Amino acid sequence: MNIEWAKKQLELGVIEKEYIDFLKNEYLTAILDPKDPKDVNALVAYAGYLNSVGLNSDNYPLFLYVLFANNAAAVDVLLDGYDAATFMEEVIPNHYIIESFFEFMRNYKKNEVYRRSLEVIVGYMAKIYNSVEEGYQLYQPTVSDVNALGKFLDEEQDQDESLNRLILDVLLFFSDLDMPYETDENKLEIARQSSRIRSDYFDNTRSLINSLTETTLEKSDSVKFGVAPEYFYGKVPG
Template sequence: MDKQSEKLIDKTWSKETIMQVELGIVQNMFGSRTEEAVEGSISFARFLSLSGLNNDTYPLFLKLLEVENHWVIDTMVGKKDPFLLLSPIQPNNYLIFNAFKLLTKWHPGGIYPVTLSIVLGILQAAYASPKDGYKIYEVSINDVNNLGKHLNKETGQEEPNNRTILDIVDRLGALAGTSTDPEKEQMARQANNIRTYFFDKRKKMEDIIPQVLLVKSDYIAKETAPRMVFVN
């Protein structure tokens, strides 16, 4: 075969074209809309978990959090504490930004509680020192509202996710009065207000958080079950 023919063949299926096809297949798999896609995501989650978490792989762990399927998440987490799953990674702007991005995307009740725990663990670690955390990522009022909307008064303050959210807003609220930055001050006050409204039985969360953010969903209703599950 001459070189010109080889070039024509290469143009038909270039590396870029093949990569686009591969990416499309992976995206469909992560969509988890079919049994086959869910099973593929479970296998990927298991492989990723066995490969280990490090500074090169943690974006893939974050990507799997977008897969709204508890079988996939359980496979990724295994027997680990979900709140500490990403604790080996030093808090950074990318990590915190994506945590708030996920909280914004999800409706209250619309995400598997273990998945929520993983994201909350990221923020709890990032704002263990609120001043240092704020230097890494400047939390907005919108961020605080999208965090607070996942509080559930019905399950009480001892429910693990509630307890963690309350801890985070308490730390963010501690920033009140520490700066002349009006946006930072408003955010901190809103964090304190959310915490106060949660504990006050006379008040409703929709009186402090925009009602549009409090529209509930049901993660179970959206899930597709796999035909079979790998058991360790």
């Protein structure tokens, strides 16, 4: 569609359906990737609406869009009243969700993802890969995926810290793929890398730098989880 032509048509009172769809997409994109407080106001309001509707297997992509905005204010409103680690437990697992989660983690540095977003992601993965063979058939992670998950372990916290516990559990499930007589090379690679990451975390004489690269473990010097809104619509979480 020629946007400029459609704008001229609009001035004449002729509304093209394709142009309306273009506007919807343009403004929704601005909301989901907010650059200023006014955009965040809309994102937070949208998150509040979704929270009131409730998550299910039909509308979960909308929730993922808000989650992936990585904006603390919006994520807090989205999850208000829920346990982040079990937030998605009612959603039927599929390849798209897990692939999107790993891609999201790969795209951010070790300290750049809002904690509650990580709890949603890793909590859902723990559910999926608890039955690791079934989970593997749903989505076959790569070594890069395993590294993207392992980098979020906090070596300054012990294993019982809730997010560490979830990550360690998922890595343990992956390590269980290294079964006797297993011939699938990808299974063996991710199982062994998962075991290496866990071992380096638990060994007081070693650290994650022994199993993960400096680039993978790199932290951002300045972390801010999204632009803050000017004000909240409706109930403020907490």
